[in-house]
Amino acid sequence: GKRYGPPEKPALTRCRSPEKETFTCWWEPGSDGGLPTTHALYYRKESSETVYECPDYHTAGENSCFFNKNDTSIWVNYNITVVATNALGRAFSDPVDIDVVYIVKPNPPEKLMVTVMEDKGWPFLRVSWEPPHKADTRSGWITLIYELRVKLEEENDWEMHLAGQQKMFNIFSLRSGGKYLVEVRCKPDHGFWSEWSSTSYIKVPDYFHR
Amino acid sequence: GKRYGPPEKPALTRCRSPEKETFTCWWEPGSDGGLPTTHALYYRKESSETVYECPDYHTAGENSCFFNKNDTSIWVNYNITVVATNALGRAFSDPVDIDVVYIVKPNPPEKLMVTVMEDKGWPFLRVSWEPPHKADTRSGWITLIYELRVKLEEENDWEMHLAGQQKMFNIFSLRSGGKYLVEVRCKPDHGFWSEWSSTSYIKVPDYFHR
Amino acid sequence: LCMGAACSAIPISDLLDRASQRSDKLHSLSTTLTHDLDSHFPPIGRVIMPRPSMCHTSSLQTPSDKEQTLQVSESDLLSLARSLLHAWADPLVVLSASANTLPHPAQSTISNKILELQEHSKSLGDGLDILSGKMGPAAQTISSLPYSGGNDIGQDRISKLINFNFLLSCFRRDSHKIDSFLKVLRCRATKSLPETC
Numbered sequence: 248g249k250r251y252g253p254p255e256k257p258a259l260t261r262c263r264s265p266e267k268e269t270f271t272c273w274w275e276p277g278s279d280g281g282l283p284t285t286h287a288l289y290y291r292k293e294s295s296e297t298v299y300e301c302p303d304y305h306t307a308g309e310n311s312c313f314f315n316k317n318d319t320s321i322w323v324n325y326n327i328t329v330v331a332t333n334a335l336g337r338a339f340s341d342p343v344d345i346d347v348v349y350i351v352k353p354n355p356p357e358k359l360m361v362t363v364m365e366d367k368g369w370p371f372l373r374v375s376w377e378p379p380h381k382a383d384t385r386s387g388w389i390t391l392i393y394e395l396r397v398k399l400e401e402e403n404d405w406e407m408h409l410a411g412q413q414k415m416f417n418i419f420s421l422r423s424g425g426k427y428l429v430e431v432r433c434k435p436d437h438g439f440w441s442e443w444s445s446t447s448y449i450k451v452p453d454y455f456h457r
Numbered sequence: 458g459k460r461y462g463p464p465e466k467p468a469l470t471r472c473r474s475p476e477k478e479t480f481t482c483w484w485e486p487g488s489d490g491g492l493p494t495t496h497a498l499y500y501r502k503e504s505s506e507t508v509y510e511c512p513d514y515h516t517a518g519e520n521s522c523f524f525n526k527n528d529t530s531i532w533v534n535y536n537i538t539v540v541a542t543n544a545l546g547r548a549f550s551d552p553v554d555i556d557v558v559y560i561v562k563p564n565p566p567e568k569l570m571v572t573v574m575e576d577k578g579w580p581f582l583r584v585s586w587e588p589p590h591k592a593d594t595r596s597g598w599i600t601l602i603y604e605l606r607v608k609l610e611e612e613n614d615w616e617m618h619l620a621g622q623q624k625m626f627n628i629f630s631l632r633s634g635g636k637y638l639v640e641v642r643c644k645p646d647h648g649f650w651s652e653w654s655s656t657s658y659i660k661v662p663d664y665f666h667r
Numbered sequence: 668l669c670m671g672a673a674c675s676a677i678p679i680s681d682l683l684d685r686a687s688q689r690s691d692k693l694h695s696l697s698t699t700l701t702h703d704l705d706s707h708f709p710p711i712g713r714v715i716m717p718r719p720s721m722c723h724t725s726s727l728q729t730p731s732d733k734e735q736t737l738q739v740s741e742s743d744l745l746s747l748a749r750s751l752l753h754a755w756a757d758p759l760v761v762l763s764a765s766a767n768t769l770p771h772p773a774q775s776t777i778s779n780k781i782l783e784l785q786e787h788s789k790s791l792g793d794g795l796d797i798l799s800g801k802m803g804p805a806a807q808t809i810s811s812l813p814y815s816g817g818n819d820i821g822q823d824r825i826s827k828l829i830n831f832n833f834l835l836s837c838f839r840r841d842s843h844k845i846d847s848f849l850k851v852l853r854c855r856a857t858k859s860l861p862e863t864c
Contacts, residue, residue, distance in 0.1 A: 293676050321685055322794045324677055346677055348685065366632055386695065387602030387621040387646070388688040409576070410629055413618060417630040478733050504721060530731040532840055558843050595864055597854030598733045622863055646691055647698060647843065
């Protein structure tokens with residue numbers, strides 16, 4: 248016969264904030280012990296004993312909790328636990344401490360532009376982009392670093408380039424007549440790489456007479 | 458015969474502080490009416506009726522008034538007027554209200570250093586500098602942000618890079634064998650950009666086997 | 668298990684860094700708002716722009732140069748910053764309400780920026796409240812600086828603009844004071860991170 252039991256403990260797997268004004272946490276359920284199991288996220292703010300429940304389980308999809316502007320503070324740590332419950336018992340995830348400023352995963356860079364330029368007869372790609380519009384890098388308080396990847400259409404491997412804080416980059420040693428794909432991503436000082444930007448395609452003219 | 462008359466009214470053209478501790482104002486004399494004309498600067502501090510004369514007409518050169526640390530207060534408006542006087546009369550400039558916190562224009566950054574470094578076979582420039590020695594960034598009295606510009610010797614356009622509050626910047630994607638010029642400038646959080654620093658020249662070794 | 672560098676409590680130096688970033692933004696916003704407002708007046712108009720009275724915060728004794736500021740203790744600097752910020756809670760509501768009917772071509776831009784100002788001011792206030800809890804009893808004291816200007820900033824068009832401009836100029840100056848005090852505190856707290864100061 249089928250064995251029933253209390254749920255296995257869930258695991259809080261990831262919390263991310265795009266711009267330090269909101270943030271989302273995701274968890275991985277454990278086994279449900281063969282019974283209908285519900286999950287709830289609870290959190291406590293630093294130096295406060297009050298326990299709150301997740302304000303919004305829906306906006307960010309399944310097994311997630313979304314904290315909007317009013318629920319998000321950069322001034323205190325969040326101590327977060329996920330609880331799985333079924334008819335035969337409950338299981339608590341390990342609690343996790345979250346500082347919103349350190350979980351930033353920005354949106355990708357924008358306005359990616361690639362143009363073919365020439366240097367003493369040799370073509371090279373001039374790549375430029377803008378930071379994600381929500382990131383106020385002009386004030387000098389937020390520092391983003393960038394990384395590019397480039398590849399020929401027919402190849403599988405990307406060539407990676409760290410661009411530091413630059414918002415432009417030159418790619419040399421191009422294949423004559425090659426069709427290139429270029430993407431860029433960004434990362435704050437203490438944070439996570441964004442997703443890759445949309446791809447920009449560019450064709451390098453034939454400059455070798457084979 | 459030569460026509461004589463009272464002086465034309467002078468104009469207060471600029472007031473600047475290099476470090477939010479002292480400041481200087483400059484004026485433009487009008488015509489002197491053909492007679493020996495003297496200029497004097499008078500100021501009154503907000504919510505005080507006492508009128509003072511310029512404490513130092515010499516330190517900052519001609520047609521200027523220098524206010525040293527003891528003469529300089531911030532968060533208070535100085536209402537300043539320049540008066541031109543000759544034998545036939547006087548002329549007053551339009552009065553100008555200034556608060557020293559809004560006229561800060563620092564000296565350029567100092568000790569600009571550029572070195573060629575290498576990362577996985579790719580050369581890059583490590584640029585570093587110091588804040589202008591007069592600006593007290595160490596105590597937090599002044600917060601500076603920096604901007605670099607880089608260009609190849611033979612080109613006209615500079616590449617601009619905002620460096621935030623850091624005093625170091627890496628420049629990637631260099632031209633093999635290129636000779637680069639680098640300059641840096643700074644701006645207080647709420648003030649004017651300094652002039653550009655002196656230029657630093659650097660030659661990137663050939664790293665392409667054409 | 669922690670996600671992000673800090674565990675249990677956010678260090679004071681981190682909090683001061685974040686507070687300085689917010690106060691920097693607050694002052695920059697008040698500066699662009701001043702320029703938006705000035706854009707309507709010819710330069711001459713600005714010089715003659717009367718100051719109807721003293722700012723409601725002028726009774727608060729604050730340092731007026733670097734030497735004086737660097738001699739103020741950390742908790743007193745924070746108390747000054749908090750007192751100034753608290754003093755603007757009510758007048759910002761007045762500015763926000765009157766911005767909606769301000770006879771100025773850039774009225775809607777000004778109105779939106781005032782809302783943004785309120786948001787940043789609220790967030791900074793939250794941060795300073797938490798900071799003061801970590802910096803000793805003296806940092807908790809808040810000087811009372813009541814705003815007695817009432818909700819109405821004038822009947823006719825000119826007095827509305829003059830009073831709005833005056834109130835904003837007071838906020839601009841006080842937000843610069845707040846910003847300066849927090850940045851001095853920040854550099855005192857980051858002895859371990861010299862390269863940012």
